[in-house]
Amino acid sequence: MTDSAHREMWEKLDLDLEAHNALLEVLGKFYGDIYMSQQNRLQGAEYLDFVLSEIHGLRIKELREAQAEGRKVVGTFCVFVPEEITLAADAVHVGLCAGAEAGTELAEQLVPRNTCALIKSFIGFKMAKLCPYTESCDMIVGETTCDGKKKAYEAFNEIAPTYIMEVPQTKTGAARALWKSEVLRYLAEIEKLTGRTITPEKLKQGIRTVNAKRQALQRLTALRAANPAPISGRDALLVNQISFYDDPARFTAKINELCDELEKRIEAKDGIAPAKTPRLLLSGCPMAVPNWKLPYVVESAGAVIVGEESCIGTRNTRDLVDESGETMDEMIDALVDRYLRIDCACFTPNSERLDNVAELAKATHADGVIHYSLLFCQPYSHEALKVDKTLAAEGIPMLSIETDYSMEDVEQLKTRVEAFVETLA
Amino acid sequence: MIVGLDIGSRSIELVGMKNRVVVRAERVPTTFDPLSQCGKLLEGLRPDILVGTGYGRNLIERLALNCECTVITEIKAHALGAGHLFPEAATVLDIGGQDTKAIALSNGKAVKFEMNDRCAAGTGKFLEYTAGVFQIPIEEFGQYALKGENPPEISSICTVFAETEATSLMARGEQPESIALGLHKAIIKRTVNMLNRVGLRLPLVFSGGVANNPCVRSLLASAIDARENEGLLIPDSPDMVGALGAALHRANS
Numbered sequence: 001m002t003d004s005a006h007r008e009m010w011e012k013l014d015l016d017l018e019a020h021n022a023l024l025e026v027l028g029k030f031y032g033d034i035y036m037s038q039q040n041r042l043q044g045a046e047y048l049d050f051v052l053s054e055i056h057g058l059r060i061k062e063l064r065e066a067q068a069e070g071r072k073v074v075g076t077f078c079v080f081v082p083e084e085i086t087l088a089a090d091a092v093h094v095g096l097c098a099g100a101e102a103g104t105e106l107a108e109q110l111v112p113r114n115t116c117a118l119i120k121s122f123i124g125f126k127m128a129k130l131c132p133y134t135e136s137c138d139m140i141v142g143e144t145t146c147d148g149k150k151k152a153y154e155a156f157n158e159i160a161p162t163y164i165m166e167v168p169q170t171k172t173g174a175a176r177a178l179w180k181s182e183v184l185r186y187l188a189e190i191e192k193l194t195g196r197t198i199t200p201e202k203l204k205q206g207i208r209t210v211n212a213k214r215q216a217l218q219r220l221t222a223l224r225a226a227n228p229a230p231i232s233g234r235d236a237l238l239v240n241q242i243s244f245y246d247d248p249a250r251f252t253a254k255i256n257e258l259c260d261e262l263e264k265r266i267e268a269k270d271g272i273a274p275a276k277t278p279r280l281l282l283s284g285c286p287m288a289v290p291n292w293k294l295p296y297v298v299e300s301a302g303a304v305i306v307g308e309e310s311c312i313g314t315r316n317t318r319d320l321v322d323e324s325g326e327t328m329d330e331m332i333d334a335l336v337d338r339y340l341r342i343d344c345a346c347f348t349p350n351s352e353r354l355d356n357v358a359e360l361a362k363a364t365h366a367d368g369v370i371h372y373s374l375l376f377c378q379p380y381s382h383e384a385l386k387v388d389k390t391l392a393a394e395g396i397p398m399l400s401i402e403t404d405y406s407m408e409d410v411e412q413l414k415t416r417v418e419a420f421v422e423t424l425a
Numbered sequence: 426m427i428v429g430l431d432i433g434s435r436s437i438e439l440v441g442m443k444n445r446v447v448v449r450a451e452r453v454p455t456t457f458d459p460l461s462q463c464g465k466l467l468e469g470l471r472p473d474i475l476v477g478t479g480y481g482r483n484l485i486e487r488l489a490l491n492c493e494c495t496v497i498t499e500i501k502a503h504a505l506g507a508g509h510l511f512p513e514a515a516t517v518l519d520i521g522g523q524d525t526k527a528i529a530l531s532n533g534k535a536v537k538f539e540m541n542d543r544c545a546a547g548t549g550k551f552l553e554y555t556a557g558v559f560q561i562p563i564e565e566f567g568q569y570a571l572k573g574e575n576p577p578e579i580s581s582i583c584t585v586f587a588e589t590e591a592t593s594l595m596a597r598g599e600q601p602e603s604i605a606l607g608l609h610k611a612i613i614k615r616t617v618n619m620l621n622r623v624g625l626r627l628p629l630v631f632s633g634g635v636a637n638n639p640c641v642r643s644l645l646a647s648a649i650d651a652r653e654n655e656g657l658l659i660p661d662s663p664d665m666v667g668a669l670g671a672a673l674h675r676a677n678s
Contacts, residue, residue: 402542411480412524412542419500423535 013135044258075137079316088206089194095244099288101405103128110155116374117404145346216255217317228271233305241289273304281366283309301418306364345379354390368397428472429671432481435522438668439466476671478502506670507630508533515626520635529623546582547615567638573606613644627656636663
């Protein structure tokens with residue numbers, strides 16, 4: 001991953017080359033330990049390995065080539081930013097780096113110490129000049145999901161101009177009206193940025209592209225219900241992580257190929273772990289690339305992860321946009337409705353998430369659920385208690401984990417997770 | 426012989442069993458070289474099966490013993506050990522050198538547990554550290570604290586801040602015994618919270634080295650509306666329960 005071929009490009013992006021090389025080296029080693037050590041992995045994982053190895057290389061080169069053709073790059077932090085609209089203006093939609101401990105000390109100059117690791121990470125990546133995505137963006141979009149992010153964008157805006165979408169906190173009629181006006185405001189902003197008019201045809205194409213991507217991921221989710229589990233949770237998480245920055249059409253094709261391979265495996269009763277392996281569902285906060293800490297701990301404890309109920313998981317893929325709309329108005333309404341179905345913990349109430357977690361646990365034949373909250377993430381920490389109650393009523397055991405990106409608690413996490421797995425046996 | 430080895434942060438315990446009967450039980454401090462300490466405990470023993478548990482459980486792979494080696498977590502080990510000593514046990518509390526665990530049992534199996542995460546607040550280490558402030562050996566700290574009256578409220582269970590708080594209480598002229606009692610009460614408050622989170626049911630078995638402390642025992646008993654031997658059950662050698670459970674893991678199968 002320390003390919004010097006990209007050095008010139010990183011220089012142009014004004015990255016801190018030395019620190020960036022060090023980051024890629026750590027990432028490469030981390031990836032080797034966690035991913036390349038897996039036995040009986042899928043052939044389709046070659047795509048994952050390649051994309052990940054070029055995460056800061058070829059993909060950035062593609063973004064720059066798109067820009068040379070006059071297309072714009074839009075960077076986001078949240079599944080609420082409608083990719084369909086970005087694509088309808090021929091712009092590129094990417095998720096920004098927020099999954100590794102980087103530039104923490106710098107970030108703590110802009111946000112309080114007791115801010116979640118994800119927020120500190122994206123600010124740290126920017127301040128330490130480590131994220132080629134952030135540096136490649138023509139527009140960065142933030143959103144008012146939790147208080148931590150909302151206030152962090154105010155500070156972030158001072159170092160990287162950030163457009164903010166107001167995500168409502170309830171799902172009332174008035175909230176829907178607000179959200180619709182925000183979707184329309186985003187559409188106008190994207191048109192202004194790109195100098196292109198979003199026609200109904202273009203929007204329809206955008207909706208189809210993103211629906212196809214989500215359908216491929218839905219297919220993957222459904223195949224993971226098989227026993228023995230045909231794919232490791234680590235690899236499935238990586239698929240979801242990559243969905244945020246690879247080209248959507250290429251990604252969709254590759255993931256469908258991977259699903260074809262999975263179907264054959266399932267037919268042959270071949271799995272990544274024996275059939276009696278305890279199956280666990282992860283639920284809670286998003287795990288942005290390269291946050292593989294908990295999945296690695298879980299799968300090293302003799303369990304297999306069969307689903308991710310998170311923004312980098314089913315929260316992003318469960319719902320499709322209704323494609324029956326023909327006029328601009330109908331399509332915008334379909335988009336607004338689809339995005340308001342997202343069961344983010346920033347909503348009050350958010351009882352549909354409780355049903356969704358229980359349903360997913362049953363659909364994936366999970367023996368238990370591990371609820372994951374980032375330290376200082378109030379919305380998900382609150383909901384951990386509610387999810388626990390809901391699952392207890394369904395007779396599904398749950399372990400609640402609160403952690404961050406640092407490695408200092410790995411031993412304690414191992415003990416908890418191993419003990420949880422022991423209780424399931 | 427089946428050997429259970431509980432490699433904790435402060436001490437290492439060994440229990441050897443033959444035909445489900447304990448034939449050997451020994452304990453050494455962990456020190457900075459736990460591997461050699463394990464070697465000492467195992468000297469002259471030829472286990473058929475070795476079961477490791479505790480914080481350093483994975484060290485057993487490096488002991489290069491010519492026998493089957495396996496590991497279980499300390500949660501499972503304490504559940505097994507406590508359930509063996511007291512078949513009626515409904516909940517287990519283990520306070521060790523650097524962590525506290527509350528375990529709910531059902532038919533002798535751990536079904537729900539809580540433990541402190543990255544901070545060792547309110548554990549054996551806390552007592553050891555604060556006993557040092559009073560210049561009292563850890564073994565006598567509980568007796569000392571029992572002499573206290575009207576203990577001041579210690580609001581911090583952070584080892585470092587609790588020391589600061591204790592020091593300023595001394596400067597205010599509070600009786601040191603009472604301050605010591607206050608420190609013990611702070612641990613109990615936190616421990617009972619943890620017990621409640623797993624749905625405390627009596628009888629409660631209290632294991633781990635801290636169960637040797639008479640002040641912790643007595644405060645815990647009144648906090649959970651129990652008495653020693655009535656609701657609150659304390660093994661004769663509370664620090665050996667983990668190693669016993671580890672041995673039982675294979676002795677039972």
